[in-house]
Amino acid sequence: MAWTLRYASHLGYREPDKPLYRHIVGSLDPVAHVEFAASIGFSGVQYAMAKARPVTEQEAVARALAEYGLEAGCVIYTAREKLSAPLWSRSDADARAVLAAELAGAFETAKRVNSRYVAVLSGADPRLPLAYQRAAMTENLRWAADLAERAGVVLCVESINRRSLPNMLINHIGDAYQIVSNVDHSCVRLIFDTAHIQAMDGDLLSHLDACWDTIALVQIADNPGRLEPGSGELNFANILRFLYRRRYRGLVELEHDWSVPGRDTEQRGIESLRQLDAGIAEQEESHGTDG
Numbered sequence: 167m168a169w170t171l172r173y174a175s176h177l178g179y180r181e182p183d184k185p186l187y188r189h190i191v192g193s194l195d196p197v198a199h200v201e202f203a204a205s206i207g208f209s210g211v212q213y214a215m216a217k218a219r220p221v222t223e224q225e226a227v228a229r230a231l232a233e234y235g236l237e238a239g240c241v242i243y244t245a246r247e248k249l250s251a252p253l254w255s256r257s258d259a260d261a262r263a264v265l266a267a268e269l270a271g272a273f274e275t276a277k278r279v280n281s282r283y284v285a286v287l288s289g290a291d292p293r294l295p296l297a298y299q300r301a302a303m304t305e306n307l308r309w310a311a312d313l314a315e316r317a318g319v320v321l322c323v324e325s326i327n328r329r330s331l332p333n334m335l336i337n338h339i340g341d342a343y344q345i346v347s348n349v350d351h352s353c354v355r356l357i358f359d360t361a362h363i364q365a366m367d368g369d370l371l372s373h374l375d376a377c378w379d380t381i382a383l384v385q386i387a388d389n390p391g392r393l394e395p396g397s398g399e400l401n402f403a404n405i406l407r408f409l410y411r412r413r414y415r416g417l418v419e420l421e422h423d424w425s426v427p428g429r430d431t432e433q434r435g436i437e438s439l440r441q442l443d444a445g446i447a448e449q450e451e452s453h454g455t456d457g
Contacts, residue, residue: 170446171409173439174210174239174417175203177227180246182215186420189429196223197230204234206436212239212419214285215246217275228279238281239419240322240357240383243272250333254288254306255299262309269310273317283383284314285322285357290335299335304348311351322382324357327365330392339363343377355382359421364389364400371408378412387422394435395442397425402442410446 175186177196185191185199193199196213203211211231216224231238242249253264272284286307290299307321314321325342326334336342339358346356358381364370374381386405388398395402409418420439424431 169207169209170443171406171418172209172237172415173443174212174237174419175199175208176212176214176239176419176421179212179214179421182219184423186422187432189427190432196227200227200230200234200236204236208236210237210239210417210419212417212421213279213281214240214242214421216241216279216281217243217272218245221278224275224278231280237417238276238279239417240283240285241272241276241279241281242285242287243321244268249287250289250331252289252291252299252335254286254303255291255294255335257302257305257309261302262306265306265310266313269313273313273319276319277317282319283322284319285324287324287326287331288335290333292333296335300341300345303335304345307345307349307354308351311349311353314353315351319353320382321354322357323354324359325362325366327362329365330362337366339367339373339377343380346377346380356380357383357385359385359387360400360405361385361387361389361392361422370400371404374405374408381416383416383419384409384414385419385421387420391425392422393425394422394431394438396438403445406442407446 177199178184183194187199187202191198191202200211213227276284288303290296310321323342323346325336325339328337342356346354356377358374360370363373367373386395388395388400390398
């Protein structure tokens with residue numbers, strides 16, 4: 167059964183031992199998870215923590231993605247333990263040197279796994295006003311954009327719910343949008359993450375509409391708890407229908423955990439997503455007929 171939108175499972179967006187379908191697959195082997203994603207008709211697999219994984223594993227995942235014709239989702243530019251470091255909040259020579267090394271490694275990883283997207287996050291320095299730090303991040307991204315263009319990747323800025331990751335520089339989608347707009351480069355775009363944005367800003371569809379032209383990737387998780395669609399307050403039928411109406415053809419990365427870990431929950435999650443996805447075109451066709 168074909169999907170209307172282009173979904174991607176994940177190989178562990180926090181830790182590599184927590185891939186999305188850990189219990190159905192019954193293995194932590196990332197290649198087995200790529201094979202499973204292909205078997206259910208997904209378009210891609212997010213390999214967020216790729217940079218911290220062994221090169222041999224990265225190469226094996228890349229071969230599997232190529233074999234099954236799947237797209238690699240975003241990779242994070244640094245290791246998880248550095249995500250909350252204020253690496254983008256200063257634009258002096260020392261800070262640039264650190265960023266240059268991190269980005270060089272991220273670009274190598276992205277090339278190895280055939281990913282076009284490098285996710286960029288930054289911690290905040292409590293000693294400096296946030297406005298100055300965001301200005302520094304803007305300048306750093308202008309500098310990094312040319313590096314990304316030469317590497318053939320897009321740097322993706324993401325706003326982060328402070329409950330998930332405290333002390334981050336960008337908590338609100340409006341701040342992320344302003345930075346990306348000020349950089350004004352095709353290689354600097356947004357990740358629109360439903361759980362982060364709902365938790366911090368609400369009014370999700372209005373924000374999705376307002377920053378639409380800057381979005382490279384969409385990530386979905388429910389709120390609260392960053393769990394599977396249907397577990398919380400978000401109306402995913404409306405969210406997915408919005409993407410369909412806007413002819414979104416990027417990946418919809420399923421970046422969530424499960425309310426009750428286990429095979430049955432994972433299977434129900436797939437079936438629920440099938441129903442949501444199938445309902446998109448049906449509702450649109452019905453709407454067109456009624457009109």
